[in-house]
Amino acid sequence: MNIGASSSILSLIIFLPLLFALVISFWPQRQTLRELALGFSLIQLAVSLLLLRDFDSTTAALQFTEQFTWIERFGISYFVGVDGISLMLVILTTVLMPIMILGSWKSISEQVKGFHVALFVLQSAMLGSFLAMDAILFYVFWELSLIPMYFIVxxxxxxxxxxxxxxxxxxxMAGSLLMLLAIIFMMRLTPEVTGGAISASLLDFYKLEIPFIAGDFFTPQTLLFFAFAVAFAIKVPLFPLHTWLPDAHVEAPTPGSVVLAGVMLKMGTYGFLRWVIPLFPDASSHYAWLFIALGLVGIIYGALVAMIQPDMKKLVAYSSVSHMGYVILGLFVMNVYGMGGSLYQMLNHGISTGGLFLLIGMIYERTHSREISKYGGLAAAMPIFTIFFIIVTMSSIAVPLTNGFVGEFLILMGAYQYSFTASIFAVTGVILGATYMLWMVKNIFFGPAGEIVKASEHDPEHRLHDMSKREIAVMLPIVILIFWMGLFPNTIMDYSKQSINHLLQNKQNYSLEVK
Amino acid sequence: MNISIGLADILLISPVIVLFLFSLIPLTTKVLNKNVEQSPATTLVVALMGLGIAAGLLILFGGSDQTIFNGQLLFDGLTKWAGLIAIVSAAAGIVLLYENPSTPYRQFSEIIFLALNSVAGMLILISAINLITVFIGLELMSLSLYLMTAMSQEQKLSKEAAIKYFVLGSIASAIFLYGVSFIFGSTNTVNTAELMQVAAQTIQADKLFLFGIIFVVIGFCFKVSIAPFHAWTPDVYQGAPTPITAFMATAIKTASFAAFLRIAATQVFQGSQNLVDVLQWLAVLTMTVGNVAALVQTNLKRTLAYSSVAHSGYIFIGLITVGLSANSAYSATAVVFYLLTYAVMSIGAFGILSMIEKSENDFVTVDGLAGFAKKQPALALCFTIFLISMAGLPPVLGFFGKLYLFGAAVSEGLIWLALWGILNSVIAVYYYLRPIVSMYMKPGDTDVSDNRLYASTIMVIASAIFIVVVGLFSGPLFTMIERSLS
Known part of the structure; x- marks a missing residue:
């Protein structure tokens, strides 16, 4: 199958999950529901891999674009396209989907149908917001993603x-409404560049030259910059707007945590890369110090708070705050290492944190406890599980040969180029990260047998089974990706190289060509 | 004055005549039939036929930009669209009434008589461009409504609500009329078309005229529940039988706002910056009071009543925009579009409440919805859609309504007002989410009062489909309304 530039593969990728959700909601058999959903998610993955195959990584131009008038009166169109910045995030979304469905096989037992419908609608919304090139379309997908997540949690x-x-x-929602106002305001400005017609196309937004005066907060560009930046910073989440994340992560079911950490947080960082930095270059450079500082605070604060968590899921949630701090740091140092590393770190975090949440979900299904102090000596009872957990932990703390190393190393290099001081703080975060993760691994798997392991030895009812074939199948792709991305980073980075370079070289008058 | 009535006058006024004639049919039959009430189904069909024919006539002749009866009534795009919204929401209210347990079927034909006459009053109100005629329309609409509010047999709150509504409504009408007399005294005319040419200048020169306008604005603010004239709204909305509340929140609000729009379109506000400032603060106050008060309500009818106040605040932003803009067709379209949006959402939401209520004394609370999603998944989904739409979340109609409304405000430079509206939407999300939490996430066994509420079910589902489908493709509808308004 050859997909030409004029094909509608992106629409297929966005709306196929909606169609799947519809089919699932009318599927008569309860027993085969999960198999059906898994099959659908694999089809979706296959389609997205076709996109990967036909993607031209030698150009920074927007590819596979489709544009139809949607609301003509206001120049709003259904406009989608993919480039090096969004491609990998799309693939990440489709890769994690079958893993999540397989991972929730046992843990979700009530309202199975509704759960999978919500999951597919969520997938559609997330893919839509990565691919939308029209401000209103983007906003619609962005907000739509809240609703299924709200139900899942x-x-x-x-x-x-x-x-x-x-x-x-x-x-x-509070963050994104300010963004909506900013979008409306910018739409009102577009007649300057389109020759009279109002437009919501991102490409027209890029052409706008919004007045900026350094030092004066109440200039249009600065205000618009913050309206967008706050919306995205809440989603990332950037310190001090992160307080919703630990709650949501801890309370969400395992697949919910995976999709939240794996993809939804990336919508925020993607927003910075696609919207904030190219649209408001002056304000972005002028206030870069603020975001770098908050990113650094987030890295260290997240790590310090993670250290004292008694609950493993909460620990991983705070480690997310720390890891996403790196991504923001990398974006705002605005050099090729930092930005490339950031984009890579987005994928890494999706895979490694997603993997950790899946593993914690598996152990929770067995013991119904996430308290670290109750564990100890688990390695003897569950050796395979231990191996998987340690591999994913290594990825999370950026041990060389794993994917995490590549991303964090690049970001640290970018930070060093920006300022020596910033890199010192950033490196401290790496050390702290290793400390709390290894502390958790030590206390769960090694040392004297804890309450839970003891109970399992005496009581056949509480016997701990090691990972089942299904669970290994869930984790295997994650482990393969961890090593693949650690050993051959160029195979992934080549896709985004052109786009990142293009953004950095033309930051002041950014524009995207349509291929 | 030479009064001649031609065929054109009759054709244009025909929806009002039809409504009046149809309102008499059930009542006359009852009287001829020795005061024995015929079957409610027959009455319902007659009422719906009347409304249907009136709507058809309005579509046929309504939007022709002609004035009739020597410039008393103007049949333009606004008359057509606002009239249609009012008629359709009234029809929906009547359908709900037919299946609501609190409806006294022994008096069904009287209620239908009142409802159809109220709609006739609305059509006069919407089309009137003479302030005296506006008053006639307003009274015909309101007097019928006061009686309908008191209709419940056992529920004492219903009587209390009716008295409150009547007393406050009459005072508001009096203030309105007083203002009209000032306007007449100052300019020698009460015709809005003539006022348009002089209003902006006169308001600067003549304090009497300014007071007249202020009184007229207060009269309308009462009708559309703009704070601080909104105090009656929660009590009346709660006390009235739910279908009547739906009628009130949709048809009455649409008609009143349409007439208010005509006052704003005279560009009278452009003459007085102080007045514009005050109106902006009223909008801010209304949105805030409505949303903040709704946060603490447990009775869902009261929640929706305060939410209705908040929505009035949003629409009021559009109204101010209309008053300020030189080319007001776009802003007026945004207002009419939002009225349509709000009408459909409210019909749906009150419809669900009406279906859950078991008796006259049964008030649905937020917690009282627990488990509804398990018993009635389709209706729970519909309710979710209505609430999401009211909260202004994409991709449903409410989002686009707000987008157009705030877009109009931004393009007139009212950015702070739009910002305030948007911040209010955040507060609102909290109380719109609560029923959803209750329906989906709490254990319980809430169900509809009767599984055979076919008409209400169909109507609620149709509203939900409308909200989603028209939401996704709102562009053509917006353009259509705008074309007929300009």
């Missing part, structure tokens, strides 16, 4: 799920 979550999901929803 609220219905299938833990004890404090309602508090967590409402907090998540209101936090994210």
């Amino acid at each position: 609220g219905i299938w979550g833990g004890a404090r799920r309602i508090y967590a999901t409402v907090k998540f929803f209101i936090y994210t």
